[in-house]
Amino acid sequence: MLVLVEQSLNGLQFGLLLFMLAAGLTLVFGIMDFVNLAHGSLYMMGAYFAATFVAWTNSFVLGILLALGATLLLGIALEFVALRHLYGRDHLDQVLATFGLILFFNDAVRLIWGPAGLSLPLPAWLTVPVQIVPGVFYPAYRLSIIVVALAVAALLYVVVMRTRVGMLIRAGASNREMIGALGINIKLLFTLVFGLGAALAGLAGLMQAPILTVQIGMGENILILAFVIIVIGGIGSIRGAFLAAIFVGMIDTLGRAFLPDLLRMMLSSAAASTAAPALSSMLIYLLMAIVLVVRPEGLFPAAKR
């Protein structure tokens, strides 16, 4: 029973991390109607910035804040220099251009930081396991990911649902021509939204960095999951991304944790332990396929266009 609690926390933590990545993607995709494959590169840049700034400043918190700012600026610069010329083009052009950006970022990172990767060590106060219920210890750092991601979700909710900027963002998602006609500076709004998306990707990357290694191409594997999430959740919907991310995180983790035992009832032990990880990673795509059949718009689609 306690194992179930712990594995659920693992799933929740993974899901919330995916949410931070997917939230930025769904903002940009849903509101600007822009397919940004380079979102994973921004995630990678966030991690590299964090590893560099933490080493420079010798302070974990300060380094992370600097890295967050740097990714935000990078996102804005990227939008300004390259991406704003692509809004009017069709999705295929955007995919090609942003795929080029992936290659560009990977090589830029190789040039600046070298091919070996970096590590982002945690401060001592984050490496201790914390007792959350009697008998269950959970790594403090993973707990902090849960807390930060929930805070981000709450903040996004407030910004999008309760502020004027949020109102414009929502309006832009439903009808971009209309809010342009109302005299709103849609260009500036898009730049801001893109910067926000970039910062969210960077935040996901830098939060993930101490758990994983900071390395070239680290954003590519996880980006596919982020796309799956926004398809399941409904493109452009923050709420959808949040729930779908937790869904996907839970299914992935609990599948890996408990499928082998279930399969062992039917198969030999060796066959079960090899089949289970393959099956549990398929479950996510199965879920996506079912959602697409039953509700092509996703589970919680944003307001109709």
Add this chain to the structure above:
Amino acid sequence: MKKAFWLAGATVLALAQPASAGDTIKIGFVSTFSGPTAVIGNDMRNSFELALDHLGRKMGGKPVEVIYEDDGQKPDVGKQKTEKLIQSDKVDFIAGYIWSNVLLASLKTAVDSKTFLISANAGPSQLAGELCSPYVFSTSWQNDQTPQAVGTYMNQKGVKSVFLIGPNYAAGKDMLAGVKSTFKGQVVGEEYTVWPSQLDFSAELTKAKNSKAESIFVFYPGAAGVQFLNQYAQAGIKAQIPLYTAFTIDELSLPLQKENALGVPGAQQWVNDLPNAENKKFVEDYRKKYTGLRPTFYGAQSYDAANLINSAVIAVKGDTSKKDEMKAEMEKANFKSVRGPFKYGNNHIPIQNFYLQDVVKDADGQLSLKTVATIVKDDQDRFADKCPMKK
């Protein structure tokens, strides 16, 4: 135009030296030079180049040309590159191969064309057993051998139970099977993770922790090993259950693993401090030539591969068309390996020692690997009798 020029040149040369098969020794080298595991490929290339430097960039009196190809860690790409090297570049030897799955995909092309293939890392069980070939040699090991040595060491330490974790692909299965084949205690659990996309091992670590096993064995090469050690330490399991590894900690991953790797034992057939003259020269010159870098076992195997090829070319005085003679010479392992004792079994997999390695701080304050003891001597892999080639 260019092609015609070369064709003309080649014809002239062929007429001038009718006895020789070609005026250069051509070697194809397939490894991973892009993506996160490019550091391994770079180390293999660096060491291969260093070996050529030491040989005066000549073999049997002929200049050597090496063509490096990137497999991107993908079996299909590796196969294509192998085909290209053999069919259009017409190489005399092909070497490299980090990944078991890439090697297995490329193997048939090399064997069918009767091109000598020297695996400088990958050692899938099939290669040692039913797929062994007169044209295929290894300068590394069979995948199971290193974890078998770890299992033997765990017996020596009196470990009663173990939880196994590894990636779900050819080498991962071989590694875990290797430990199981020698470990005398109880295997309480066995987990495979999706390779190479799964980066988070929280579910597996939670299971290991709750399994009440006395120890954990893990195999994760490259960056995944760094991630695993990070997560293992952060989850607080390091203080509770000791870890044993194969191929998880090496000179490439150590700078990223840092303190997490201290006190985690592993087995290896080559460690940088092995006390023989060839190894001293290899390690010292490597550090001199590539400042800031340290050679790894991947590099040591590539260095040996170059020397193995050299021995064969010398034996036929540079006439690489004499395949049978080259094969006979390579079977003698007539070169000085940087790992010390080295001979070949019937399946062309080395019979060699395996050492216990530990992580220590070396003279200049950097973390480094150190040989602690010899775990097994003259170890032959356990698939040798499945190989139809007999001695």
